[in-house]
Amino acid sequence: MSPSTLLIGSRGSQLARAQSAWVKAELESHHPDLEVKIVIIKTSGDVFNQAPLNQIGGKGLFTKEIEESLLQKKIDLAVHSLKDLPTTLPPRLCLAAVTRREDVRDAFISNKYESMEELPPGAVVGTSSLRRQSQLLQIRRDLDIRNLRGNVDTRLRKLDEGQYEAILLACAGLIRLGLAHRIIEKIPVEQVCPAIGQGALGIEARVEDAFTLERLRCLNHQETRLATEAERAFLKRLGGGCQVPIAAYARAANGQLKLDGVIASIDGKQAYRHSAQSDWQNAEGLGIGVAESLLSQGAWEALAVSG
Numbered sequence: 001m002s003p004s005t006l007l008i009g010s011r012g013s014q015l016a017r018a019q020s021a022w023v024k025a026e027l028e029s030h031h032p033d034l035e036v037k038i039v040i041i042k043t044s045g046d047v048f049n050q051a052p053l054n055q056i057g058g059k060g061l062f063t064k065e066i067e068e069s070l071l072q073k074k075i076d077l078a079v080h081s082l083k084d085l086p087t088t089l090p091p092r093l094c095l096a097a098v099t100r101r102e103d104v105r106d107a108f109i110s111n112k113y114e115s116m117e118e119l120p121p122g123a124v125v126g127t128s129s130l131r132r133q134s135q136l137l138q139i140r141r142d143l144d145i146r147n148l149r150g151n152v153d154t155r156l157r158k159l160d161e162g163q164y165e166a167i168l169l170a171c172a173g174l175i176r177l178g179l180a181h182r183i184i185e186k187i188p189v190e191q192v193c194p195a196i197g198q199g200a201l202g203i204e205a206r207v208e209d210a211f212t213l214e215r216l217r218c219l220n221h222q223e224t225r226l227a228t229e230a231e232r233a234f235l236k237r238l239g240g241g242c243q244v245p246i247a248a249y250a251r252a253a254n255g256q257l258k259l260d261g262v263i264a265s266i267d268g269k270q271a272y273r274h275s276a277q278s279d280w281q282n283a284e285g286l287g288i289g290v291a292e293s294l295l296s297q298g299a300w301e302a303l304a305v306s307g
Helices: 014-030 058-062 064-071 130-139 152-160 171-176 210-219 222-238 280-296 300-306
Strands: 005-010 035-040 077-081 093-098 106-109 124-127 144-147 166-170 185-187 201-206 246-253 256-264 271-278
Touching: 005 014, 005 064, 014 035, 014 077, 014 152, 014 171, 014 201, 014 210, 064 077, 064 093, 064 201, 093 210, 093 222, 106 171, 124 130, 124 152, 130 144, 130 246, 130 256, 130 271, 152 166, 166 171, 201 210, 222 246, 222 256, 222 280, 246 280, 256 280, 271 280
Parallel strands: 005 035, 005 077, 124 144, 124 166
Antiparallel strands: 077 201, 093 201, 106 166, 106 185, 246 256, 256 271
């Protein structure tokens, strides 16, 4: 392959293709001499797309095969939804860029109701996320939360078929797919705290590949990178993944970085929240500090219940 050609590894879902196509266009725009191609790679998460994520292994299911291709030099970079990327990367791989964040909120989608408040008691709501489930049950314990797996179009089809009265999805994915019109309500982060890294793309590459790393610098958005660094440090300190309802959201506040962290039990009966802020240079320390504050409050009990 010519040194002026880069191969992007991507999952085959419509959303993954859209995200990779955006990265391809950005790279070719910034580097007119560069040819970028997309290579579709099927992951375990795509194959086992019915069982709940917490039962089949969590986040690594969406990245393992792509990372293997990267290490074997079959591709030059990998495009992930950052929320799917584990906090510890394999040796020789690095997070080369974090893109500017899209809307971080979760979307309430329904064909019958105009808001979450309008849902009647016992309404069937679909989500594959324990994070969404636990926080939703804190607001509406009377809802019937059921597992919902599959790509965005599959989940919307199940809603349209009447299998659910409402579903929750990430606003960012719907916007990137041109489906923002399906969003009925954007749920405030104070009600449902987002997933770690939600709304951002993480670009993975090989540590020793200076050519690719240099060309990916144009994709990196420093404010988003530092915010998600705090969130990922929070998650890493807690040792959590898809199996535990953990959420965090960091953003700029008064010239500093503010982080909200949430740990909850799956049934929503226990929830611990803590906020703190620090200088931008201390993003990792902020994440670790918020995690330790929650643990000192007794949040380990919720982790034990969920684990």
